[in-house]
Amino acid sequence: MxxxxxxxxxxxxxxxxxxxxxxxxxxxxGILFLLPGLLGFIVxxxxxxxxxxxxxxxxxxxxxxxxxxxxxxxxxxxxxLHDDWFIASxxxxxxxxxxxxxxxxxxxxxxxxxxxxxxxxxxxxxxxxFIPYIASVVAVCxxxxxxxxxxxxxxxxxxxxxxxxxxPRWLVDEKWALWAIMAIYIWTQLGYYVAVFxxxxxxxxxxxxxxxxIDGATGFKQFLYITVPMVRPTTFFLAIxxxxxxxxxxxxxxxxxxxxxxxxxxxxxxxxxxTAFENFKMGYACTLAWALFVIIxxxxxxxxxxQKNFANE
Amino acid sequence: MLIIRGKKFDIPxxxxxxxxxxxxxxxxxxxxxxxxxxxxxxxxxFTFPIQWIPETFVGLANYKEVWGExxxxxxxxxxxxxxxxxxxxxxxxVSALGAYSFTKIKWKxxxxxxxxxxxxxxxxxxxMIVSRFAIMQKTGLYxxxxxxxxxxxxxxxxxxxxxxxxxxxxxxxxxxxxxxGAGHWTIFTKxxxxxxxPSIATLAVLKFVWTxxxxxxxxxxxxxxxxxxxxxxxxxxxxxxxxxYSLMMAAAVSATVPLIxxxxxxxxxxxxxxxxxxxxx
Numbered sequence: 001m002x003x004x005x006x007x008x009x010x011x012x013x014x015x016x017x018x019x020x021x022x023x024x025x026x027x028x029x030g031i032l033f034l035l036p037g038l039l040g041f042i043v044x045x046x047x048x049x050x051x052x053x054x055x056x057x058x059x060x061x062x063x064x065x066x067x068x069x070x071x072x073x074x075x076x077x078x079x080x081l082h083d084d085w086f087i088a089s090x091x092x093x094x095x096x097x098x099x100x101x102x103x104x105x106x107x108x109x110x111x112x113x114x115x116x117x118x119x120x121x122x123x124x125x126x127x128x129x130f131i132p133y134i135a136s137v138v139a140v141c142x143x144x145x146x147x148x149x150x151x152x153x154x155x156x157x158x159x160x161x162x163x164x165x166x167x168p169r170w171l172v173d174e175k176w177a178l179w180a181i182m183a184i185y186i187w188t189q190l191g192y193y194v195a196v197f198x199x200x201x202x203x204x205x206x207x208x209x210x211x212x213x214i215d216g217a218t219g220f221k222q223f224l225y226i227t228v229p230m231v232r233p234t235t236f237f238l239a240i241x242x243x244x245x246x247x248x249x250x251x252x253x254x255x256x257x258x259x260x261x262x263x264x265x266x267x268x269x270x271x272x273x274x275t276a277f278e279n280f281k282m283g284y285a286c287t288l289a290w291a292l293f294v295i296i297x298x299x300x301x302x303x304x305x306x307q308k309n310f311a312n313e
Numbered sequence: 314m315l316i317i318r319g320k321k322f323d324i325p326x327x328x329x330x331x332x333x334x335x336x337x338x339x340x341x342x343x344x345x346x347x348x349x350x351x352x353x354x355x356x357x358x359f360t361f362p363i364q365w366i367p368e369t370f371v372g373l374a375n376y377k378e379v380w381g382e383x384x385x386x387x388x389x390x391x392x393x394x395x396x397x398x399x400x401x402x403x404x405x406x407v408s409a410l411g412a413y414s415f416t417k418i419k420w421k422x423x424x425x426x427x428x429x430x431x432x433x434x435x436x437x438x439x440x441m442i443v444s445r446f447a448i449m450q451k452t453g454l455y456x457x458x459x460x461x462x463x464x465x466x467x468x469x470x471x472x473x474x475x476x477x478x479x480x481x482x483x484x485x486x487x488x489x490x491x492x493x494g495a496g497h498w499t500i501f502t503k504x505x506x507x508x509x510x511p512s513i514a515t516l517a518v519l520k521f522v523w524t525x526x527x528x529x530x531x532x533x534x535x536x537x538x539x540x541x542x543x544x545x546x547x548x549x550x551x552x553x554x555x556x557x558y559s560l561m562m563a564a565a566v567s568a569t570v571p572l573i574x575x576x577x578x579x580x581x582x583x584x585x586x587x588x589x590x591x592x593x594x
Contacts (some may be wrong), residue, residue, distance in 0.1 A: 029497045030420030037411035038426070040467030044445065045433050049443035062447065111333070118329035120322075127332075127580055128337030134576045134583065135344065136526045138544045139565035142551045143347045146558050152359035161361070187340065192587065199588040250438055255548055262366065272439045277533065282443045289440040300435045305576045 006111065056286035063280050075286035085290065088263040089271040092178055096267060097246040100182050100189070104242060105235060107186075108193025113227050115194065117209075118219075126198060130191035137188070141255040144184050174264045177257055181265055185252060187310045193238060200234030201227070240303045244296055268292045322502055332429070341346060344569070351375055351562040358558045375563035384554075386446070387565055388539065389546035396458055397524040399464045404520050405513055408471030413501050416479040417487055430469050449534055456537050465524055471516050478512035479505060513584035518579050525572060543568045 056076060060069040074264075079088055115125050116263060132140065147155050150169040159167040168176040204227065212222045228235075250269040253259060259266035266274070272292065275286035316322070325500060333574070350358055352375065353367040357530065360368075380386045414420075415427055445464065446455070454460030482505060490500050506513075528544040547568045551561050576583055 004487075026418055027420040030414050030418040030423055033414035033418060033497065033501070034411045034426070037407040037467065037472060040407065040463070041430065041433075041469065043448075044467050044468070045441065046429070048441040048444035048448065049433060049436055052440050053449070055447075056442060060365060061452075066447075066451075066531075082485055111336070113330060115333055118326050119333050120330045123335075125333050125337050126584070128334075129340055130580075130584060131344065131573065131576070132340055134522060134546055134572055135569045136528075136547075136572060138526075138528050138547050139568040140343070142547065142561055142565050144341050144559065145551075146350075147346065153362050154359070154361065157359070158360040187343075190340070195584050196588045198584075215585055222554075248439070252332065254528070254532070269437075269439050272531075273442070273533075276443050276446070282447075286440070286443050289437065290445070292437050293435075296435060296437055299389075299406075 003047060011194060019270055037109055048126055052286045052289065055283055056290050058283040060282040061280045062282050069283075072283070076284050079284065080287065080291060085263050085266060085271055088292075089259075089266040089268050091263060092245060092263075093101045093249075093267040094177065096182055096185075096249065097243055100185055100246060101242045102184055104189055104193045105238060107190060108238070109188070109197050109228070109231065109235065110223075112194045112197030113223055116198055122198075126191075126195060129194050133191040135188075137251040138255055140188060141184065141252055144180075145256060148180060171257055174261045177261060177265045184256070185249070189242075193242075196238055197231060197234060204230040236303075236306065239267045240299060243299050247292060247295055247299075268295075318339050327550045347562050347565050347569075350559060351466070351566045353559050356559060362417065371559075375528070375559050379550075379560055379567060384550060384560075385538075386546060386550075386564060389541050389543045390567075392458065392540060393525060393543040396461055396465075397521055400524050401460045401517055401520045403466040404461070404468065405516055406473050408475050408516065409506065409513065410501075411472045412475035412479050413497075413505060415476050416482075417484070417500070417505065417575045418497060433467055434473075438529075442529075446533060454534075456535055456540060458540060460534055461530055461542075464530060465527065471520065474516050475506065475509060475512055478509040482508050500589070514579075518575065518582045520585050521575060522572060524585065566579065 055069075057073060058069050059072045062068075064107060111129070115122050119125060147153050148170040150167075150172060151157060153170075155170070156167045168180075170180045174292070206225050208230070210225060211223055211269050217225070247267075248269050249267055250273065253265055253267055253270040254273070257265045259270050268288070269292070272285050272288045275281050275288055330376060339593065349363075349365050349367060352370055352372070353364075354369050355369055357364065378384065386534075399431050415423060449455040449464075450459050454463065486504060487500050490504055495503070526544065527542075528548065531542045531545040535545065538549075547564050555559060
């Protein structure tokens with residue numbers, strides 16, 4: 001009896017030891033596989049994020065070197081509320097988001113529905129509309145800059161030829177510049193929205209439309225009562241991603257207007273860049289970036305809260 | 314209903330197709346204008362009504378000038394190709410290894426580290442530009458291609474994309490390989506990698522497009538002209554050449570053509586890849 005009990009104990013211990021050895025091996029393998037990526041993640045993402053939070057509480061002109069960093073507590077954060085450029089950039093950004101995202105969603109869904117249901121050669125149309133999205137932003141913006149040239153640009157010549165004597169001066173006109181940029185943004189992004197909606201429409205069963213047709217519903221009614229509700233999760237995703245992306249818009253502004261005229265086209269991402277690399281206020285630039293983070297974080301929270309509802313549908 | 318060669322065609326549908334093609338074509342006009350202008354002489358750039366076929370066709374003269382020694386687009390091209398290719402290859406390598414570790418190996422802090430990856434995804438890149446700039450300055454990576462490559466190759470997006478793909482591979486496949494005595498390295502290279510090839514292709518194409526188009530990173534971290542990428546070179550050219558619009562358009566075409574080619578060749582990968590995450594929600 002005692003002998004076999006000892007044996008069983010030994011076997012159990014041996015199994016335990018084996019298990020531990022396997023676990024140790026797995027831990028080692030796990031870390032080794034992740035290591036290259038993890039090191040990069042730590043050095044180029046994690047450390048910069050933590051550093052940035054620290055720098056946001058300082059005043060620092062990097063031209064004067066590392067010694068010039070000075071802790072100034074919440075000064076930068078207080079300054080936000082009195083900074084005209086920040087307030088202007090935030091307002092411009094909100095306007096940008098509130099105009100471009102709804103337009104993109106509506107146009108994108110309508111066109112996706114038309115292409116999906118009433119079009120031959122679907123894929124060819126989709127590719128045509130997608131090309132502006134894939135083309136490089138710098139090149140595309142340069143083209144638009146020339147096309148919108150106020151006195152001889154083709155757009156204004158066209159407007160003059162149809163009887164508009166004083167067409168807007170577009171990118172150099174304080175009132176029009178942001179609208180022109182929004183139009184260019186919509187033009188480049190539309191292809192993406194159409195493509196995503198078209199992918200979403202694949203999940204809508206055909207028999208819904210067939211049933212509606214038998215009941216005599218018009219195409220417009222089918223769109224309104226079948227398509228729109230059925231693609232709600234896609235719409236929601238695009239809205240959230242679109243809002244977040246619109247707060248990161250940088251290339252368009254940097255190439256087209258540099259935030260001008262005045263500060264009429266400055267947006268958050270551009271102002272952060274300008275503060276850091278043109279005004280050399282590194283500390284304040286970080287503060288601005290964290291303000292941007294707060295906005296994006298709120299949007300993300302909304303996403304988390306409502307995504308669950310869509311998952312259950 | 315119209316019947317041509319036994320195929321049924323719907324007349325309203327034909328009308329709608331024509332309208333949609335017209336819209337698609339209108340959306341391409343700025344790009345067609347760009348191409349047409351790049352073959353014009355400077356004083357014909359703004360003739361109105363627009364001449365789509367240049368009256369004086371200058372052939373490749375504008376391109377020769379842009380690519381010539383003065384403006385050096387050839388050099389920008391090489392720089393862009395170098396950065397894009399190296400960054401894409403390493404991104405795939407690092408992401409595939411990481412994704413394997415996150416899905417097929419059970420280890421102690423795995424889920425906590427993954428949560429950390431997830432958390433940083435909602436931090437906008439603007440938060441990091443100042444501290445990255447400081448790090449680059451301090452380590453001597455400022456004004457080097459290596460710096461740009463390092464900064465672009467570790468984006469967490471690749472890990473997510475490949476992790477998603479690897480999660481779809483049943484664990485039983487790995488288990489049976491393990492019983493046959495295979496180690497993780499063998500399972501990774503012989504079983505997992507071949508199975509996620511489509512996702513790797515998607516990641517490669519997307520990463521290529523993004524890195525090629527990236528303007529902000531080179532703008533911040535490169536100031537030496539000989540290191541410029543095509544996007545940065547293009548921007549500098551546009552702001553310095555004053556208003557030589559025909560040359561500007563030749564430069565713009567040069568910057569866009571590789572992308573459009575990659576796109577037309579791999580359009581299914583690109584469109585599906587860019588829209589995949591969206592629909593799964």
